Amino acid sequence: MSAVIQGKRVLSGMRPTGALHLGNYHGALRNWVELQYQFECYFFIADWHALTTGYEDTAGLPQAIREVVIDWLAAGLNPGVATLFVQSHVPEHAELHLLLSMITPLGWLERVPTYKDQQEQLKEKDLATYGFLGYPLLQSADILLYRAAVVPVGEDQAAHVEVTREIARRFNHLYGREPDFEQKAERAIKELGGRNITLYRQLRRKFQETGDQMAVERARALVESNTRITVADRERLLGYLEGSYVSILTEPHALLTATPKVPGLDGRKMSKSYGNTIGMREDPDSVASKLKTMQTDPARVRRTDPGDPEKCPVWDLHKLYSDDKTRQWVNENCRTAGIGCLDCKKPLIERVIEEVTGMRKRAQEFQENPELLANILVEGSEKAREVARATLDDVRRAMHLRPQ
Ligand code: TRP
Ligand code: SF4
Secondary structure, eight states, X not given: OHHHHHTOEEEEEEOOOSSOBHHHIIIIIHHHHHHTTTSEEEEEEOHHHHHHHOOSOOTTHHHHHHHHHHHHHHHTXXXXXXXXXXXXGOTHHHHHHHHHHTTOOHHHHHTXXXXXXXXXXXXXXXXXXXHHHTHHHHHHHXXXXXXXXXXXXXXXXXXXXXXXXXXXXXXXXXXXXXXXXXXXXXXXXXXXXXXXXXXXXXXXXXXXXXXXXXXXXXXXXXXXXXXXXXHHHHHHHHHHHHSSSOOOSOXXXXXXXXXXXXXXXXXXXXXXXXXXXXXXXXXXXXXXXXXXXXXXXXXXXXXXXXXXXXXXXXXXXXXXXXXXXXXXXXXXXXXXXXXXXXXXXXXXXXXXXXXXXXXXXXXXXXXXXXXXXXXXXXXXXXXXXXXXXXXXXXXXXXXXXXXX
16 A cells, blocks of 8 residues: 555566476565565566567467466465556557657667577577567566556566666657746646645755755655646656656666575576476475485585585575574584485475475465456456556657547
């Protein structure tokens, strides 16, 4: 609720990669679950993004989407609190992408680090397509459509949020000009009423004179939470903070998720492409047998060889799953060969099984009832569309394209 008052919207997306693993859970999802209670959250399946690198075989998409959504619900995302939807169910993403493509210099897209990186990493795929080059812009459209202030992403995605900020600024410069802007903005300030008039002026002056980010954030929150002013005045007041144009699109901030290290079974980062994962809904026997054969400190060949937890991927899992007492027990007895690796893994296996069992339970009703799942997405898409339509109306108006 407080988030709604602050007017901060959070948005993030995930590609439909199929059933998620513990790396996805600890790396992103767990954080989303927390955010949903603090902010007005929009989370979506980026199915069009999946096409940018996998356009040839799309037959598996519907199933992959269902699996991801089930995992979201299993992790504790609550459709009564957060809005969950599928990108392609909200065609407004495509229209905004098209309009933004008109004003985006090619160089901006070519310079996005993931463009060249991914082309090199995914050599077997033909990524010399228009869609692939435009993929960060599609992401910008995703974000700007909801006027999201905060975008939780991994570090690899930070550059995309940065481009989004540049595009928002460019759009506002191009289409946010209006005659007599300053007079209109000054008039709008008075509409804020009471103390807020002075407060807005003080914060604006502070930001303009000293570049104080806190001041501009506070002023933005003040404007966004005001329910008495019109949309047009809100955009003027937001734009007036930084310049002399109307702020039609909101510049987002990346919220870099503090990502714990989640090693896969072979000790490399847990990743579907390495085939070293434990699924969020893996069955308990399989969890146990996978962990039993998980890579340990390579120096511990025999039971009597002492080990070093710092060189052992199992230790990284203990950091995620075990309490202080267990960790201390591992730390001491690994170094002295007081316990064997199987002893060490035992409490870990119990904790992981406990976690996946909880997720499996929560997933069950959605697996058994596909209609329930479909309804969640229909409702989510409808809610998302309302917000998307409102933004797009403003965008069309600013560009002198008639709203429908
Ligand atoms: N590009 C992101 C990824 O590959 C997914 C994504 C698409 C996204 N649109 C987004 C993330 C908007 C955050 C905001 O993981
Ligand atoms: Fe790793 Fe535990 Fe074996 Fe030490 S005892 S090497 S921490 S699995």
